[in-house]
Amino acid sequence: MASIKLNKITSVWIISVLLLFIVSIVLGILMRLNQGEVISQSPITFYSNMTTHGLTMIGIWFVAGMAAVNYIMERYVKTSYTVNVLALVLTVIGILMFWASTFIGHFHSAWTFLYPLPFKEMGSETWATLMFLGSLTVLGIGWLIWSISLMTQILKKYSIPQALAWQHLRKNPTVETPPFILISMITLIGVIACLLAAVVLLVLFYAEYFSNGNFVNDALLMKNLTYFFGHTIANEMLYLGLAVIYELFSEVSGRPKWKTTWYVALAWNCTLVFILTAFFHHLYMDFVQPQGFQIIGQLASYFASLPAAGVTVFSIFIAVYRTRIKWSLTNLLFFIGVIGWVIGGLAAVIDSTISNNIVLHNTLWVPAHFHTYNAMGNVLFSLGFFYWFSIQFSDKTKVKKSTTLTLALLLIGGIGFLLAFYIGGAESIPRRYSIYPSELSIGASLATIGAAFASIYFIAILIFFFNISKRCLKILFSSS
Amino acid sequence: MFKNIVFIILTISFLKTTSAQTVSPSLKEESDIYEKIYDAPLILDETQPTPLHELYNTKPLLVVLIFTRCTGVCNPFLLRLKESLQFKAKKDSFNVLVMSFDPRDSIKDMNLLARRFALEDNNQWIFAVTDSIPKLNQSISFYPVWDSIRNQYDHDALLVGVNNEGYITKKLIGMRGGHDLDLLIASVNNVFSPTYRLPNKNVLFSCFNYDPKTGKNKLGLGLLFIALPAILTVLILIVIGFSVRSKASELEESS
Ligand code: HEM
Numbered sequence: 001m002a003s004i005k006l007n008k009i010t011s012v013w014i015i016s017v018l019l020l021f022i023v024s025i026v027l028g029i030l031m032r033l034n035q036g037e038v039i040s041q042s043p044i045t046f047y048s049n050m051t052t053h054g055l056t057m058i059g060i061w062f063v064a065g066m067a068a069v070n071y072i073m074e075r076y077v078k079t080s081y082t083v084n085v086l087a088l089v090l091t092v093i094g095i096l097m098f099w100a101s102t103f104i105g106h107f108h109s110a111w112t113f114l115y116p117l118p119f120k121e122m123g124s125e126t127w128a129t130l131m132f133l134g135s136l137t138v139l140g141i142g143w144l145i146w147s148i149s150l151m152t153q154i155l156k157k158y159s160i161p162q163a164l165a166w167q168h169l170r171k172n173p174t175v176e177t178p179p180f181i182l183i184s185m186i187t188l189i190g191v192i193a194c195l196l197a198a199v200v201l202l203v204l205f206y207a208e209y210f211s212n213g214n215f216v217n218d219a220l221l222m223k224n225l226t227y228f229f230g231h232t233i234a235n236e237m238l239y240l241g242l243a244v245i246y247e248l249f250s251e252v253s254g255r256p257k258w259k260t261t262w263y264v265a266l267a268w269n270c271t272l273v274f275i276l277t278a279f280f281h282h283l284y285m286d287f288v289q290p291q292g293f294q295i296i297g298q299l300a301s302y303f304a305s306l307p308a309a310g311v312t313v314f315s316i317f318i319a320v321y322r323t324r325i326k327w328s329l330t331n332l333l334f335f336i337g338v339i340g341w342v343i344g345g346l347a348a349v350i351d352s353t354i355s356n357n358i359v360l361h362n363t364l365w366v367p368a369h370f371h372t373y374n375a376m377g378n379v380l381f382s383l384g385f386f387y388w389f390s391i392q393f394s395d396k397t398k399v400k401k402s403t404t405l406t407l408a409l410l411l412i413g414g415i416g417f418l419l420a421f422y423i424g425g426a427e428s429i430p431r432r433y434s435i436y437p438s439e440l441s442i443g444a445s446l447a448t449i450g451a452a453f454a455s456i457y458f459i460a461i462l463i464f465f466f467n468i469s470k471r472c473l474k475i476l477f478s479s480s
Numbered sequence: 481m482f483k484n485i486v487f488i489i490l491t492i493s494f495l496k497t498t499s500a501q502t503v504s505p506s507l508k509e510e511s512d513i514y515e516k517i518y519d520a521p522l523i524l525d526e527t528q529p530t531p532l533h534e535l536y537n538t539k540p541l542l543v544v545l546i547f548t549r550c551t552g553v554c555n556p557f558l559l560r561l562k563e564s565l566q567f568k569a570k571k572d573s574f575n576v577l578v579m580s581f582d583p584r585d586s587i588k589d590m591n592l593l594a595r596r597f598a599l600e601d602n603n604q605w606i607f608a609v610t611d612s613i614p615k616l617n618q619s620i621s622f623y624p625v626w627d628s629i630r631n632q633y634d635h636d637a638l639l640v641g642v643n644n645e646g647y648i649t650k651k652l653i654g655m656r657g658g659h660d661l662d663l664l665i666a667s668v669n670n671v672f673s674p675t676y677r678l679p680n681k682n683v684l685f686s687c688f689n690y691d692p693k694t695g696k697n698k699l700g701l702g703l704l705f706i707a708l709p710a711i712l713t714v715l716i717l718i719v720i721g722f723s724v725r726s727k728a729s730e731l732e733e734s735s
Pocket of ligand 1: 025027028029031032050051053054055057058061109110111112367371374375379417430431432433454457458
């Protein structure tokens with residue numbers, strides 16, 4: 001059972017994530033309006049906003065997943081409250097430093113901060129680069145300590161092979177590893193690896209920054225490390241959400257608890273191995289990288305995502321097909337989220353196939369696919385958890401009419417917003433253009449349509465924010 | 481024969497005076513890349529002017545800028561270009577447009593020049609003048625300066641690659657060797673050309689080290705850094721796994 005302290009800190013996480021989400025969506029809509037030429041921002045403002053939007057979104061949905069996993073993990077093992085608080089404090093400090101670097105210092109080299117961009121001032125303040133690198137350091141330290149702490153707690157109860165459910169690959173396992181523990185463990189290992197990649201990357205950035213030109217980095221090494229960190233964390237945060245679904249979907253649907261089977265264990269172990277090399281698909285255009293790496297990138301992209309997606313979809317399908325289940329907002333959000341994750345995942349696999357990437361590389365197809373599994377996937381996983389958490393202490397679990405309306409707004413807004421990106425991608429409209437040249441005028445029209453639909457999505461999020469935050473505030477200020 | 485000897489002597493003597501131009505690529509070459517060249521109306525013969533786009537739509541172009549009264553780089557530049565292009569494998573994939581930037585030049589002067597170079601019957605070579613010199617020059621950042629003492633233009637030996645959509649894909653300034661021309665020809669045909677960074681002793685951790693002699697990449701120390709996070713993670717996992725388990729069994733034994 002979760003302690004009062006854990007309930008309270010989880011409430012703080014939820015309110016903070018939702019608040020930051022609202023600000024970041026506003027920045028996203030402003031970007032689309034600028035691309036649609038409805039408003040006019042200077043390129044520096046656009047790119048600072050894009051950087052703020054991208055990294056804040058990645059950051060908040062990562063910590064949302066971690067907070068949810070931390071909360072549920074208490075059912076199986078004892079977790080550290082102090083580390084949870086430390087992670088919260090460092091996340092707040094890190095985000096404030098990051099926003100100072102972008103909003104005040106105009107740092108604008110995108111959330112991927114590809115070397116050597118952070119070292120080119122291009123209109124930003126001289127201190128902004130160091131502030132940005134500092135913010136990543138603070139965030140990275142907080143998250144690394146948190147992940148290692150959670151992993152340690154799992155290992156106190158389960159041995160390494162048990163935590164990875166290897167005994168389920170044989171017949172009649174004696175020890176049962178719950179799917180939640182298996183997926184959390186797999187994900188935490190991946191998170192630790194990618195955060196360590198960030199550490200190596202940051203050390204190399206600092207080394208060049210302070211060396212007065214005596215040390216210069218290799219651009220290819222920096223790109224590899226950047227995507228080792230960036231690609232991996234963006235994927236692992238989805239798996240945090242899936243761990244929660246494996247635990248809660250059956251529970252809130254009034255169905256028997258899901259169990260780890262040999263194919264679930266195998267699929268998730270595949271993810272563990274392959275997710276760490278799938279980032280090579282970001283380097284298809286880097287011809288110096290040997291062809292073998294590119295092939296590994298393509299195959300790893302398939303093997304990291306398809307087995308896990310397969311078993312998850314299968315489990316959900318079995319759970320809902322021709323069975324009377326108790327639908328609530330929580331499992332509806334999980335259900336729609338899984339569909340969004342699968343569609344976005346398929347679009348990603350299409351893009352990661354070398355022959356397609358030649359056409360789709362750096363077009364709007366890229367934000368199309370990652371917004372699908374984020375805005376209509378992972379966000380819904382976390383919203384499902386937030387809602388479930390917030391109503392735990394009240395007895396209203398039925399889907400109300402107003403809830404159906406909110407869901408409809410979310411779906412209509414989300415789908416329209418994403419379609420504008422997909423059509424743009426199929427039309428070869430490049431990503432990350434603050435305004436489109438006249439040859440690509442369809443990009444501007446699509447951006448305006450995208451902004452309109454994103455505003456509908458935004459209204460739904462505001463409704464969720466008010467409902468969930470109200471309840472979380474109550475938990476935060478209650479004495480029991 | 482005599483003509484050729486004169487040109488060769490001219491070329492050799494000129495190579496010395498223009499050595500600054502011939503050595504290394506200049507930053508000026510980077511300007512206007514992927515911008516469109518001005519669609520100037522070209523006078524190719526006595527008939528109606530032909531817009532430049534009709535030429536580049538037919539085949540990508542290498543645009544050479546010269547003037548016929550030039551006593552400087554123009555003639556050796558053209559001669560060297562003609563000789564270099566003769567031996568190119570993908571000769572049919574582009575045309576060469578020789579443009580005068582001197583308003584005094586007429587199409588007759590240009591035809592005479594073509595004849596001097598024995599190019600008048602070569603379909604790949606097109607000689608032209610235009611009445612839109614300033615706009616054309618501006619679109620390729622070519623700024624000749626009139627020197628009234630020498631009665632000559634002071635100008636770069638500029639070769640501009642234009643693909644069949646009219647985009648400037650590459651520029652070469654100065655008389656350049658065969659390899660640079662290969663890159664130019666590849667670029668106008670939208671063929672990717674790999675480039676490698678120059679060796680730098682301050683780059684300690686390269687993923688690959690390119691050897692220009694063999695054209696091969698050797699594995700570098702940087703690759704270790706890519707593997708490092710995964711190696712460290714496995715180590716952390718094993719160390720934590722064993723230390724918490726041994727603590728747990730110690731506790732079990734003592735209780
Ligand atoms: C309705 C909500 C959202 C809107 C309106 C929005 C809008 C945008 C826009 C316009 C871009 C720039 C696209 C381009 O390359 O041209 C962008 C990039 C991005 N968005 Fe969103 N977005 C939303 C939700 C999300 C969510 C939920 C995430 C979650 C992770 C996210 C993560 C990102 C990232 C990582 C980038 C890339 C930034 C970069 O290139 O540096 N966005 N978004």
